Amino acid sequence: MSKSILANDLIRKFEQWAPKKLAYNWDNVGLQVGTLNKQISKIMITLDVLENVVDEAIDKSIDLIIAHHPLLFNSIKKIDIDSPSGRIINKLIKHDITVYAAHTNLDIVDGGVSDMLADQLDIKITNVLLPSDTDQLQKLIVYVPESHADFLIEAMGAAGAGYIGNYSHCSFKTTGTGAFKPMQGTNPYIGTEGQTQEVQEVKIETIIKKSQIPVLIPLVEKVHPYEEVAYDLIPLENKGSEIGAGRVGDLQESMTLNAFCEFIKERFDVPVLRVTGDLEAHVKKVAILGGSGKGFISEAKQLGADVYVTGDMTFHEAQDAMGLGLNVVDPGHHVEKVMKQVVKAFLDKQIVEMDADVEVITSTSNTEPFQFL
Known part of the structure; x- marks a missing residue:
């Protein structure tokens, strides 16, 4: 007979895969709102914890939200329930919904977001883009x-x-x-x-x-x-092998930058993207980093990448990449949504092994802030 479990029991399993100690010291991972010391029957995986996501969680009777982007990133001095963030926290507490975040630790870990993104593009990984430690x-x-x-x-x-x-x-x-x-x-x-x-x-x-x-x-x-x-x-x-965020590796076959952009749009399900460089130039070695990677252009170039795929590229950093002869493709920050299905698959496996009666779903709410006209 299946049994109910504490949120803590499942999170311990999750942290065996993506331990909090892997996160960068500026990050805020782990429990965000609520308690892990409670019985759970329904979990929702999301990229972001916006108000529409919380409303979806309320409608679907969710006990625990596991997010990639932390709800609480900087210190807060007050909770004003008339403010956007205050409304979110108020709704979560009123409906007894716990929020847990796995951010840079999930980026870094084997099989985490960096590997998920590389896998989406069939990249054969050769290097970690931003090594932070060695796995002894x-x-x-x-x-x-x-x-x-x-x-x-x-x-x-x-x-x-x-x-x-x-x-x-x-x-x-x-x-x-x-x-x-x-x-x-x-x-x-x-x-x-x-x-x-x-x-x-x-x-x-x-x-x-x-x-x-x-x-x-x-x-x-x-x-x-x-x-x-x-x-x-x-x-x-x-x-030991290096651990860290981002990956560098080779495509299965060389292709033009233009063809690579179309390939990215298909694999990441994005309608448009931004690109710098000669669209007819051939690319083979790819550096990829989820989220905002504008600060790591030189690292991608030093590792021999022909093209760097990352989000939130800005004007001057794009010019810097052009000066270095590095092509850049910016498909947006939101491509990190790939984490939802992989985290769900991991948790589903743990729940079966624990013989628990817990359902895991992925959020269907749109948290992409941009519209493309």
């Missing part, structure tokens, strides 16, 4: 009965462990004898309380990223047959 590599060592070794290796590999270059499920196995004595009050999978037990076990060694620890260790504990799991985590000197 760790060796994960787990001891398991021989009967469960292959199953555990497959489960860890499916969750992202054991990736070395273009190879997955990389591991090393050694066999030996494990010994333990179940003490009073235990419920051992193998052995008898109070008696020393020896078991033929396999020592599995694999490589993981430090960011994967919050996901992989609970997984190991879940699928491992033992009541108490023996494992080691050893930091490695091997260079």
